[in-house]
Amino acid sequence: MPLVQRTEILMGNRFDIGVVSSVIEQAEQAIEKSIAEIKRIEALLTTFSDDSQTNQINQNAGIKPVKVDKEVYALIERAGRISELTQGAFDLSYGSLDKSLWNFDQKMTQLPSAELAFKAVGLIDYRNIVLEEGTVFLREKGMRIGFGGIGKGYAADRAKQVLQAEGFENGVVNASGDMHAWGVKEDGKCWTVGISNPDSPKEIIAEFDLKNAAVATSGNYEKFVWIDGVKYSHTIHPKTGFPIRGIKSVTVFAPFAELADALTTPIAVMGVEVGLDLINQLAGVACLMISDENVIYSSDSIRA
Numbered sequence: 001m002p003l004v005q006r007t008e009i010l011m012g013n014r015f016d017i018g019v020v021s022s023v024i025e026q027a028e029q030a031i032e033k034s035i036a037e038i039k040r041i042e043a044l045l046t047t048f049s050d051d052s053q054t055n056q057i058n059q060n061a062g063i064k065p066v067k068v069d070k071e072v073y074a075l076i077e078r079a080g081r082i083s084e085l086t087q088g089a090f091d092l093s094y095g096s097l098d099k100s101l102w103n104f105d106q107k108m109t110q111l112p113s114a115e116l117a118f119k120a121v122g123l124i125d126y127r128n129i130v131l132e133e134g135t136v137f138l139r140e141k142g143m144r145i146g147f148g149g150i151g152k153g154y155a156a157d158r159a160k161q162v163l164q165a166e167g168f169e170n171g172v173v174n175a176s177g178d179m180h181a182w183g184v185k186e187d188g189k190c191w192t193v194g195i196s197n198p199d200s201p202k203e204i205i206a207e208f209d210l211k212n213a214a215v216a217t218s219g220n221y222e223k224f225v226w227i228d229g230v231k232y233s234h235t236i237h238p239k240t241g242f243p244i245r246g247i248k249s250v251t252v253f254a255p256f257a258e259l260a261d262a263l264t265t266p267i268a269v270m271g272v273e274v275g276l277d278l279i280n281q282l283a284g285v286a287c288l289m290i291s292d293e294n295v296i297y298s299s300d301s302i303r304a
Contacts (some may be wrong), residue, residue: 180256
């Protein structure tokens with residue numbers, strides 16, 4: 001059976017959505033429904049629309065709680081558990097970061113001072129996101145939440161659920177590297193995912209089967225700047241305000257794209273030893289990390 005596939009720019013990212021089916025029209029209709037679902041989630045979570053629930057929460061920071069949909073409340077609740085799990089390395093209030101310090105474009109030629117960088121992350125603290133009876137309240141004025149570290153994965157999971165509900169037992173949703181695959185490919189073989197060389201992203205250095213699971217990768221090749229011969233990636237440490245060092249790439253395998261998406265950045269922030277120790281304690285989760293020295297580290301399940 002052929003793979004019926006469609007590519008769309010959604011949530012500011014490229015989504016490749018496909019199902020294996022001999023009934024082309026039915027498959028195309030199901031994919032259209034999955035795209036509508038992603039657009040619905042984007043409308044809830046975006047920070048680019050004044051009407052979104054995310055912006056309503058941000059606009060009322062330090063003022064009053066905001067009533068939100070059960071779906072948004074539950075997502076923020078799950079994000080909070082990941083924040084606890086990673087000791088704040090994952091934090092929805094990362095949206096509070098003063099992005100004028102780190103724009104990662106050609107105009108950026110020097111590092112900010114340690115004082116300015118530290119000040120820029122002063123409002124990042126997931127413990128100041130208060131959830132109560134369906135409302136969300138940010139304790140400090142100027143606080144902002146953003147779903148950049150979890151929303152794409154959540155949307156990929158929801159798109160998959162829509163397609164499965166339409167009866168498609170084999171398919172894939174790839175949201176710019178946050179990938180959720182189920183069943184098998186059109187040739188009956190497993191879906192596979194390639195791990196890129198961070199120094200040469202078109203070069204695949206490892207390949208893994210993806211059996212009814214999800215994967216997400218975060219690398220320093222996505223967005224960076226060179227200053228005085230040193231490469232600084234877009235991943236900012238939420239405690240220091242400076243880009244993390246030591247890790248070029250993190251790939252996380254998990255049962256859901258939301259979890260894989262949410263864990264990649266904090267694992268990079270936590271570093272090799274602490275990050276792998278955490279992954280080894282999580283059932284069904286695996287990780288591959290590439291250090292600045294091009295050493296590949298992997299969790300126990302991958303080594304086994």
